[in-house]
Amino acid sequence: xxxxxxxxxxxxxxxxxxxxxxxxxxxxxxxxxxxxxxxxxxxxxxxxxxxxxxxxxxxxxxxxxxxxxxxxxxxxxxxxxxxxxxxxxxxxxxxxxxxxxxxxxxxxxxxxxxxxxxxxxxxxxxxxxxxxxxxxxxxxxxxxxxxxxxxxxxxxxxxxxxxxxxxxxxxxxxxxxxxxxxxxxxxxxxxxxxxxxxxxxxxxxxxxxxxxxxxxxxxxxxxxxxxxxxxxxxxxxxxxxxxxxxxxxxxxxxxxxxxxxxxxxxxxxxxxxxxxxxxxxxxxxxxxxxxxxxxxxxxxxxxxxxxxxxxxxxxxxxxxxxxx
Amino acid sequence: xxxxxxxxxxxxxxxxxxxxxxxxxxxxxxxxxxxxxxxxxxxxxxxxxxxxxxxxxxxxxxxxxxxxxxxxxxxxxxxxxxxxxxxxxxxxxxxxxxxxxxxxxxxxxxxxxxxxxxxxxxxxxxxxxxxxxxxxxxxxxxxxxxxxxxxxxxxxxxxxxxxxxxxxxxxxxxxxxxxxxxxxxxxxxxxxxxxxxxxxxxxxxxxxxxxxxxxxxxxxxxxxxxxxxxxxxxxxxxxxxxxxxxxxxxxxxxxxxxxxxxxxxxxxxxxxxxxxxxxxxxxxxxxxxxxxxxxxxxxxxxxxxxxxxxxxxxx
Numbered sequence: 001x002x003x004x005x006x007x008x009x010x011x012x013x014x015x016x017x018x019x020x021x022x023x024x025x026x027x028x029x030x031x032x033x034x035x036x037x038x039x040x041x042x043x044x045x046x047x048x049x050x051x052x053x054x055x056x057x058x059x060x061x062x063x064x065x066x067x068x069x070x071x072x073x074x075x076x077x078x079x080x081x082x083x084x085x086x087x088x089x090x091x092x093x094x095x096x097x098x099x100x101x102x103x104x105x106x107x108x109x110x111x112x113x114x115x116x117x118x119x120x121x122x123x124x125x126x127x128x129x130x131x132x133x134x135x136x137x138x139x140x141x142x143x144x145x146x147x148x149x150x151x152x153x154x155x156x157x158x159x160x161x162x163x164x165x166x167x168x169x170x171x172x173x174x175x176x177x178x179x180x181x182x183x184x185x186x187x188x189x190x191x192x193x194x195x196x197x198x199x200x201x202x203x204x205x206x207x208x209x210x211x212x213x214x215x216x217x218x219x220x221x222x223x224x225x226x227x228x229x230x231x232x233x234x235x236x237x238x239x240x241x242x243x244x245x246x247x248x249x250x251x252x253x254x255x256x257x258x259x260x261x262x263x264x265x266x267x268x269x270x271x272x273x274x275x276x277x278x279x280x281x282x283x284x285x286x287x288x289x290x291x292x293x294x295x296x297x298x299x300x301x302x303x304x305x306x307x308x309x310x311x312x313x314x315x316x317x318x319x320x321x322x323x324x
Numbered sequence: 325x326x327x328x329x330x331x332x333x334x335x336x337x338x339x340x341x342x343x344x345x346x347x348x349x350x351x352x353x354x355x356x357x358x359x360x361x362x363x364x365x366x367x368x369x370x371x372x373x374x375x376x377x378x379x380x381x382x383x384x385x386x387x388x389x390x391x392x393x394x395x396x397x398x399x400x401x402x403x404x405x406x407x408x409x410x411x412x413x414x415x416x417x418x419x420x421x422x423x424x425x426x427x428x429x430x431x432x433x434x435x436x437x438x439x440x441x442x443x444x445x446x447x448x449x450x451x452x453x454x455x456x457x458x459x460x461x462x463x464x465x466x467x468x469x470x471x472x473x474x475x476x477x478x479x480x481x482x483x484x485x486x487x488x489x490x491x492x493x494x495x496x497x498x499x500x501x502x503x504x505x506x507x508x509x510x511x512x513x514x515x516x517x518x519x520x521x522x523x524x525x526x527x528x529x530x531x532x533x534x535x536x537x538x539x540x541x542x543x544x545x546x547x548x549x550x551x552x553x554x555x556x557x558x559x560x561x562x563x564x565x566x567x568x569x570x571x572x573x574x575x576x577x578x579x580x581x582x583x584x585x586x587x588x589x590x591x592x593x594x595x596x597x598x599x600x601x602x603x604x605x606x607x608x609x610x611x612x613x614x615x616x617x618x619x620x621x622x623x624x625x626x627x628x629x630x631x632x633x634x635x636x637x638x639x
Contacts, residue, residue: 011394012372050606074619083609094608097621290601291408
């Protein structure tokens with residue numbers, strides 16, 4: 001099969017790659033998660049990134065990548081439709097298909113490693129006892145683990161582990177027996193006290209908490225009022241959940257000393273700075289990447305420019321300058 | 325008389341639901357994952373693509389011509405784009421919409437897309453003016469492939485010389501790249517263009533330009549009805565069946581194509597659509613309608629398709 005001969009092209013993607021700014025000596029965007037230092041605080045939200053996106057953006061400009069959640073045994077995922085968009089935002093009930101720890105190691109992990117930035121492996125389970133075996137089966141792969149105790153669309157429509165401080169403690173203590181690597185606990189939106197949940201994670205030895213996940217929701221069709229999603233219930237994400245998650249991040253950051261990673265509706269550097277100003281130390285970007293694949297890189301570049309613009313040494317100083 | 329318009333609307337809704345359910349059921353057991361492709365897919369890119377043309381086609385379609393050099397040069401027949409909708413008038417559309425590439429014009433560095441104005445996303449997209457840019461990602465997915473001598477089958481040891489293509493509504497767009505390829509490779513193409521009415525047929529001018537034989541069929545004169553269309557195609561082709569059948573736009577047409585393919589010993593490929601967020605395989609939103617072991621994720625429309633084999637289930 002022959003196509004037209006190749007010729008010089010000027011797609012916008014190449015210009016974006018070429019515009020990579022020099023790392024600034026005057027601005028330090030780095031963030032520590034336990035023993036791991038990330039060059040900057042911008043990373044994808046689990047499930048909203050894959051190595052295939054890494055081919056479209058200069059992924060080495062990110063602080064880290066986060067994998068789709070790995071379960072101990074293979075899961076097929078939910079029935080179609082798995083996602084939709086309503087006025088309130090995106091709602092997904094993908095159901096986290098997973099090839100299991102062995103499948104991840106054989107198929108996906110090499111592709112993540114090749115991206116050249118720290119890899120945070122997201123780990124899932126249906127019961128608090130299921131997390132540690134997954135981490136053991138990952139045999140040291142990954143630079144840190146994010147314990148997903150908050151997916152709103154798994155079997156029991158529940159966020160049962162992540163909303164129970166005792167269960168969170170159990171999960172973290174058990175995983176801690178398996179690894180010295182940094183542990184991040186990804187907390188849900190629907191909790192009676194995010195402070196109690198974050199403190200339980202910290203007390204059990206977690207190195208950071210990620211706040212939060214998508215918001216459980218039930219989208220209906222306009223005409224027949226029947227469920228759009230095969231799983232009926234899904235997780236709402238996108239800019240409309242930002243104020244909800246901002247409150248949670250503020251509460252969590254006041255309750256613990258470990259870093260809080262904010263995740264909820266971040267589309268721009270301004271959105272990220274909202275979260276930094278209420279105590280977040282890093283941010284995860286999810287839904288925004290679907291419409292603008294380069295959103296994460298743009299946010300990282302803009303954070304650096306904002307600091308440079310007012311001669312702030314880091315984001316904390318940038319925020320202090322506004323409030324001075 | 326109060327209530328009559330509401331009752332009529334309810335009846336129309338029921339018909340619409342029944343039609344949609346039947347169309348979905350027609351795909352049951354039909355979709356099969358194809359053997360590995362014989363040439364690598366082009367790398368997708370994203371591009372700020374200026375809108376050169378944005379015009380009304382028929383009663384409810386819009387045609388977009390986008391300037392996007394790399395995609396126009398590399399896209400394969402049946403591949404698609406993810407097209408985000410720019411914010412306007414307070415309406416925010418978060419997810420890009422998957423759309424088939426209707427025509428590739430590598431010498432002009434442009435591609436054409438035709439879409440139906442259906443929901444919030446496409447309604448907002450219809451307001452985009454010429455001169456604005458759309459942030460397209462593509463080319464994506466696995467498109468249609470003509471059988472060739474490199475992958476001989478028992479029934480087709482030779483490269484395809486003739487092809488029957490069947491498209492309905494905007495589904496015509498997915499097959500138009502193959503009409504282009506047929507013209508380039510000297511494959512005899514017969515194209516069934518199906519739609520509600522003559523004014524709503526997509527692709528008449530394209531097929532004329534590309535030298536394909538067209539069979540226009542419409543709902544308003546009954547020519548698009550399955551028994552009529554099936555009888556007509558059997559009459560035309562049973563003596564000399566096509567080497568391949570490509571279909572897009574309706575589940576019932578995919579089933580008809582699979583039946584014809586089984587009768588004639590011709591392979592059938594069908595392009596599917598699905599809700600998706602990324603188009604690249606990482607959001608896992610677009611599960612293809614293939615029954616699999618619940619512990620194993622089935623194929624995804626965006627990366628394993630959108631084009632699959634259509635094979636009649638063994639009764």
